[in-house]
Amino acid sequence: MALARIAVLGAGSWGTTYAKVMADAGRDVVLWARRPEVAEAVTRQHENPDYLPGVRLPDNLTSTSDPVEALDGAEAVVLAVPSQSLRVNLSRWRLPAGATLVSLAKGVELGTLKRMSEVVAEVAGVPSNHVAVVSGPNLAMEIAREQPTATVIACEDHDRAVDLQHASTTGYFRPYTNTDVIGCELGGACKNVIALSCGMAAGIGFGDNTLATLITRGLAETARLGMALGADPMTFAGLAGLGDLVATCSSPLSRNRTFGERLGRGQSLAEAQQATHGQVAEGVKSCSSIRALAVRHGVDMPITEVVHRVCHDGLDPREAGAELIGRKVRPER
Numbered sequence: 001m002a003l004a005r006i007a008v009l010g011a012g013s014w015g016t017t018y019a020k021v022m023a024d025a026g027r028d029v030v031l032w033a034r035r036p037e038v039a040e041a042v043t044r045q046h047e048n049p050d051y052l053p054g055v056r057l058p059d060n061l062t063s064t065s066d067p068v069e070a071l072d073g074a075e076a077v078v079l080a081v082p083s084q085s086l087r088v089n090l091s092r093w094r095l096p097a098g099a100t101l102v103s104l105a106k107g108v109e110l111g112t113l114k115r116m117s118e119v120v121a122e123v124a125g126v127p128s129n130h131v132a133v134v135s136g137p138n139l140a141m142e143i144a145r146e147q148p149t150a151t152v153i154a155c156e157d158h159d160r161a162v163d164l165q166h167a168s169t170t171g172y173f174r175p176y177t178n179t180d181v182i183g184c185e186l187g188g189a190c191k192n193v194i195a196l197s198c199g200m201a202a203g204i205g206f207g208d209n210t211l212a213t214l215i216t217r218g219l220a221e222t223a224r225l226g227m228a229l230g231a232d233p234m235t236f237a238g239l240a241g242l243g244d245l246v247a248t249c250s251s252p253l254s255r256n257r258t259f260g261e262r263l264g265r266g267q268s269l270a271e272a273q274q275a276t277h278g279q280v281a282e283g284v285k286s287c288s289s290i291r292a293l294a295v296r297h298g299v300d301m302p303i304t305e306v307v308h309r310v311c312h313d314g315l316d317p318r319e320a321g322a323e324l325i326g327r328k329v330r331p332e333r
Contacts (some may be wrong), residue, residue, distance in 0.1 A: 083107025106188035137247035183235030192283030194218030203264020222278025
């Protein structure tokens with residue numbers, strides 16, 4: 001069986017869920033958890049009570065707080081830590097030679113403006129075609145409860161993507177393959193920013209017309225950036241583009257959407273963070289790096305621009321909405 005043993009590094013909601021998916025697909029999976037008590041709960045109680053309460057995890061999914069133990073003999077390593085801490089964590093781990101490295105992180109690194117696959121390849125010292133990414137409408141709790149969904153596994157090496165596809169296919173989780181890593185990663189990163197804007201609109205009290213407008217124009221600016229970086233524009237019409245965008249912008253399970261709602265209701269960034277137990281939505285940080293990447297490539301991203309200003313310059317969300325609707329009129333394309 002190709003990819004019989006998998007290490008998943010990061011025991012948050014998505015890391016644990018994807019570990020469950022691969023275990024349900026018949027693989028032996030070891031989940032690395034930073035906290036020993038989480039590892040103990042996963043192994044002994046078959047549950048991650050902090051992130052997936054009430055979800056029973058498979059018997060062939062074990063956990064450890066020792067990264068060396070988790071990585072021993074792994075044929076694929078799934079990286080499930082936040083985008084802005086990925087580089088630091090990678091520098092601490094000794095990854096198995098020849099293993100396929102899989103990024104679940106969705107963001108663009110602050111400072112370097114690198115995509116996550118670029119960070120992985122650089123720090124791990126591996127060719128880019130050894131790195132795959134997973135992106136799609138993948139709200140963790142729904143998948144953990146085995147509600148049907150699909151995703152995209154993208155890798156420059158098609159055969160590696162196919163191996164991961166087989167290692168992730170279950171009765172409730174359907175992966176497709178793609179070789180457009182750039183497009184899949186940018187779709188996953190930018191949708192968090194657009195979801196913040198949708199949350200802000202909902203927090204203000206705006207309805208479905210506004211939401212549909214933000215989703216559609218958000219997809220347009222994501223595609224503009226993607227094409228400037230060499231992505232296939234058709235990727236943004238698929239699961240890693242439109243699919244992920246709709247789910248993240250619409251669902252109350254989306255941390256970025258709900259964080260944006262708090263900002264739209266008038267809470268400050270600090271107040272919204274306090275209300276979410278100190279957790280900051282990925283889009284709050286990624287909006288700055290994506291904005292800088294757009295500036296570097298001369299791409300107009302007005303929604304990303306105002307989200308950045310709300311999060312980091314104190315712009316009132318209502319003023320942000322007025323700015324967007326008051327922009328100079330132009331053809332749709």
